[in-house]
Amino acid sequence: MNRQFYQLLFLSMIxxxxxxxxxxxxxxxxxxxxxxxxxxxxxxxxxxxxxxxxYWALIVAPLGGLLVGISVHLWxxxxxxxxxxxxQIAQRGRVEYQxxxxxxxxxxxxxxxxxxxxxxxxxxxxxxxxxxxxxxxIKANPEKTATLTIAGLSGMLGPYFKSPFGSTLxxxxxxxxxxxxxxxxxxxxxxxxxxxxxxxxxxxxGLLYANDYRFPSYEGAVLLQVPNGLLVGIxxxxxxxxxxxxxxxxxxxxxxPLKNRKILRxxxxxxxxxxxxxxxxxxxxxxxxxTANLVRSATQLGAPMVFVIAFIKLLANVICMACGYKGGNFxxxxxxxxxxxxxxxxxxxxxxxxxxxxxxxVAGLTVITKTPIAVVILLxxxxxxxxxxxxxxxxxxxxxxxSTNINESx
Numbered sequence: 001m002n003r004q005f006y007q008l009l010f011l012s013m014i015x016x017x018x019x020x021x022x023x024x025x026x027x028x029x030x031x032x033x034x035x036x037x038x039x040x041x042x043x044x045x046x047x048x049x050x051x052x053x054x055y056w057a058l059i060v061a062p063l064g065g066l067l068v069g070i071s072v073h074l075w076x077x078x079x080x081x082x083x084x085x086x087x088q089i090a091q092r093g094r095v096e097y098q099x100x101x102x103x104x105x106x107x108x109x110x111x112x113x114x115x116x117x118x119x120x121x122x123x124x125x126x127x128x129x130x131x132x133x134x135x136x137x138i139k140a141n142p143e144k145t146a147t148l149t150i151a152g153l154s155g156m157l158g159p160y161f162k163s164p165f166g167s168t169l170x171x172x173x174x175x176x177x178x179x180x181x182x183x184x185x186x187x188x189x190x191x192x193x194x195x196x197x198x199x200x201x202x203x204x205x206g207l208l209y210a211n212d213y214r215f216p217s218y219e220g221a222v223l224l225q226v227p228n229g230l231l232v233g234i235x236x237x238x239x240x241x242x243x244x245x246x247x248x249x250x251x252x253x254x255x256x257p258l259k260n261r262k263i264l265r266x267x268x269x270x271x272x273x274x275x276x277x278x279x280x281x282x283x284x285x286x287x288x289x290x291t292a293n294l295v296r297s298a299t300q301l302g303a304p305m306v307f308v309i310a311f312i313k314l315l316a317n318v319i320c321m322a323c324g325y326k327g328g329n330f331x332x333x334x335x336x337x338x339x340x341x342x343x344x345x346x347x348x349x350x351x352x353x354x355x356x357x358x359x360x361x362v363a364g365l366t367v368i369t370k371t372p373i374a375v376v377i378l379l380x381x382x383x384x385x386x387x388x389x390x391x392x393x394x395x396x397x398x399x400x401x402x403s404t405n406i407n408e409s410x
Contacts, residue, residue: 008144008189012151015134016193019127019155020200026104026126027205030119033112038284057114057277057284064113065270065323069263071109072324075102077262080125081328082369085153089128093146097129106326114284116273116316117327120156124328127156127197147189154190155197157378164194166378170371217384218354225390228351229359233394235344236337236363237401243311244333247318255322262324269323276316282309283316286327287335294339295357303346310339330368337364358383359394366395367402 037060042053052059078099088095107122131152135145157167168190218225258265276283282290298306317332341360345351362379366372372395376388383391 008147009192011134011138011140011144011148012189012193013196015131015148015152016155016196017200018130018134019152019193020159020197021204022126022130023123023156023159023197024201024204026108026119026122027201029108030111033108034114034285037112038114055278057281058274060113061274061277061284062267062270064109064115065273065325066263066267067109067113068106068115068270068323068325069266071102071106072266072326073262075099075106077324078103078125078326080107080121080326082120082124082153082330085124085128089146089149089153093142094132094135094149095125095128097133100126100129100133103326110320110325110327111286113270114273114277115325115327116283116285116287116313116320116332117325118286118288118329118331119327120330121328122326123156124153128153147186150186151189151193155193157194159198159201162198162381163378164191164198166374166376166380167194169374169377170369218352218387220352222386222390225352225355225387226393228355229390229393230397231351232341232344232356232359233363233397234401236340236360236394237367237398239337239340240333240364240367240398241402244314244318247315248322251315251318251322265323266325269319269325272319272323273316276312276319280305280309280312282335282339283312286331287313288331291335291338294335295342295353298339298342298346298353303343306339306346307343310336310343313339330365333368334361334364337361354384355387355390358387358391362391363394363398366398370399370402372396372399 038056042056046053076099080103085095103122103125107119110117111119128149129152131149132145134152135148140148154164154168157170168187255265255268258268273283282294294301294306294309301309313332314336317329317336320327321329337360338357341356342353345353345356362375362383365375365379369375372392376392376395379391380388
C-alpha cells in the first residue's frame, strides 16, 4: 500500500460525502414537494371543493406528465439509471456529468407529482457524475477517475439499505477481467465512499430507506421453509421476465411514434398513471413507503385486489419509464414483487407472509441487478437475520430463472 493508495481512499471518502450531501438535498426537496402536491393541496381545497379531491390523482398525474415532457423537451432526454451509469463507466471509465442539473430537476418533477419511478434513477447519474466531476477538478488520471466514479455510484446505494458492503458488491459482482489487485483497488475505496455517503445522508435527512420496510417476523422452523423460498424466487423471476418483459415491449411499442413528441408523450404517460391511480392509489409514487403498509393490510384487501395492485404498479412503472420520467425501477418493482408474494401467501396456506415478503424483496432486486450474493448482503439490514438461508435460496432461484431460456432448455 503506497501513499497514492491512501490518497485515493481519502478522495473516495470526499466523493462519498458529496454524493450523500447531494442525495440529502434531493430527498429533502422531493419529500416536501411530493407531500405538498399529493397531500397538502387536496386537504386545502377539500372544504371548498369536495368534489375535486376524489379525482385529484387524475388531475395531478397528467399535469406532472406534462411538466416531465416539457422538461425533457427543453433540457434533453438524457439516459439515466444504475445500468446506464455502469455501462458508461465500463466503456469510458467515467460518466458525462454535463446534464446533472437537468437530471436533478427532471427527477424532482417526476417524483413530486407521484410518478411510479424510484429516486435511484437520478441518484445513480448524479452520484457517479459527482465522481467524474470531482476527478476533473483534481485532474485525476483515467484509472483514478474510473475508481472515483465507481466510488460515487457506490455512495448512492449505501444509504438505501444501511449496507455499504452490499452496495459495493452489487457493482463488483459483475463479469470482469480485472486482476486481483485492481479488484481490491476498487473494493476498498467504494466501501469507504458508501460509508461516507451513508453517514452524511443519515445526519442530514435523519432517515434511511431501510426504515420503510417492516416485515413480520417468523418464529417457526426456518429450514422447513426452503421450498417456499424456492417457490417465491422462481415465481418472481417468471413475473419479471415474462409479465414485465411483455408489458415493457408493448408499452414501448405503443409510445414509439411519439418519440420525438416528448411533451405529448409525457402528458399521455401522466394521464395513464392518473387512470391507474383511480383504480388504486398504490399506483402513485415509487413504492418504498407503501410496501410495509401493503403487507399489513393485505389480509383486508384480499388476494385478488393485492394481485391487481402488483400488476398495476408494474404497469405504472413501465408507462412512466417509457414516457420520459427520470427515475428508476428498483422500488416500484420491489413493491410489485412483494405485492405478488403477499397475494400468493393469502392463497397458499403453507406460505407465511414473512417468508413471502422477504423472499420476494430479495428475488426482485436480484432480477434487477443480476447480483444474488450482493443483494443478500445488501438487504441484510431489512430482512430478519434468521431468514437469510431462505432469501438466499430465493435470490439464486430468481437469478437462475431469468438466466434460463425455457425454449432452449425444453
